[in-house]
Amino acid sequence: MNFNIRSAIMQKLKKMPKEDLKDLIEDSIREGEEKLLPGLGCIFELIWQKSSKSERENMVALLKQALDD
Secondary structure, eight states: OOOOOHHHHHHHHTHHHHHHHHHHHHHHHHOOGEEEGGHHHHHHHHHHSSSSSHHHHHHHHHHHHOOOO
């Protein structure tokens, strides 16, 4: 059986209202469960794809700063 996790996650996310998306992100971070990482990864992928070059550079700079703290 070939199951595309990314596709399933994207379909679920597309149906969610804005407030539910926010709750999903905050809950996933707060819970820190490994099983939630693919969903966060898909969310980040969507954000990255829709971001400009300067926004991407800012995200990388913020990530690097957070890692260095």
